[in-house]
Amino acid sequence: PSISLVVAALKPNLGIGYQGKMPWRLRKEIKYFKDVTCKVSNPTSQINAVIMGRKTWESIPKKFRPLPDRINVVLSRGFPTCEVIEENIIHANSLDESLKYLSKSDHNRSIERIFVIGGAEIYNTLIDDPRTSHLLLTEIETDKEIPVDTYLKFPLYDENTSWIKQSKQELQSFVGDEIILEDDIKEGDFVYNYTLWKRK
Ligand SMILES: NC(=O)C1=CN([C@@H]2O[C@H](COP(=O)(O)OP(=O)(O)OC[C@H]3O[C@@H](n4cnc5c(N)ncnc54)[C@H](OP(=O)(O)O)[C@@H]3O)[C@@H](O)[C@H]2O)C=CC1
Ligand SMILES: CCc1nc(N)nc(N)c1C#CCc1cc(OC)cc(-c2ccc3c(c2)OCO3)c1
8 A cells, every 4th residue: 555644844954843733833734734635536435544643643632633534543552453443533553553454445435545644753654664655745934933843854855865856737636636736825934835755
């Protein structure tokens, strides 16, 4: 199965978190995240999965979790192998266990896409996993000093990296034409752009 990492990070050091929370609240970015992770070709027969670490699950405000219309998989070494907590909440103790569960055919809707939605420990393990085929990176920039204590260790800007930033057309066809992709979105002290990266 192929996995897509979805993350919003502050350039140039790819900061993603501060004291267990996100360093920013970007309204349009949250909508993009929802639209991209929810979108399936056929909503009656398909659904997507979002996989996250236990700390990210805990950081999502209770009223927003589980993220609706997606199968929510939470990873913790403290969970037994794989447990269906509620219809759309799965607890698993490893990525492999969760992928095994997601690839079973007895779901009432088939899984179209698998997105990893955080946090740092999960991202930094999976960026090197051969099953990770796409990276949906929201590149954020600011002139202000923003407190950040958690970073992506992604080799994107190294000269011999195997990750290639795709064209905007490629991103558009990946997310589908229903999603409007604005450029240089300004919110508060931030300017950001949506990007798609694939391995060479
Ligand atoms: N900018 C962005 O787009 C995003 C940013 N974030 C930020 O990331 C930060 C959270 O990241 P981080 O602290 O790394 O925590 P994570 O969300 O990555 O959760 C870490 C926990 O996940 C479990 N876990 C990790 N790897 C595995 C594994 N291989 N198998 C089983 N369980 C595993 C462990 O749970 P246990 O301890 O229970 O064993 C571990 O403690 C926050 O600041 C958050 O705001 C999060 C999402 C998106
Ligand atoms: C939504 C931010 C985001 N953007 C991108 N590009 N990739 C991501 N993986 C994420 C994320 C995430 C997990 C998360 C963390 C969080 O606090 C740490 C809050 C949310 C969240 C999820 C849904 C929400 C919402 C917040 O407000 C309204 O609806 C969602």
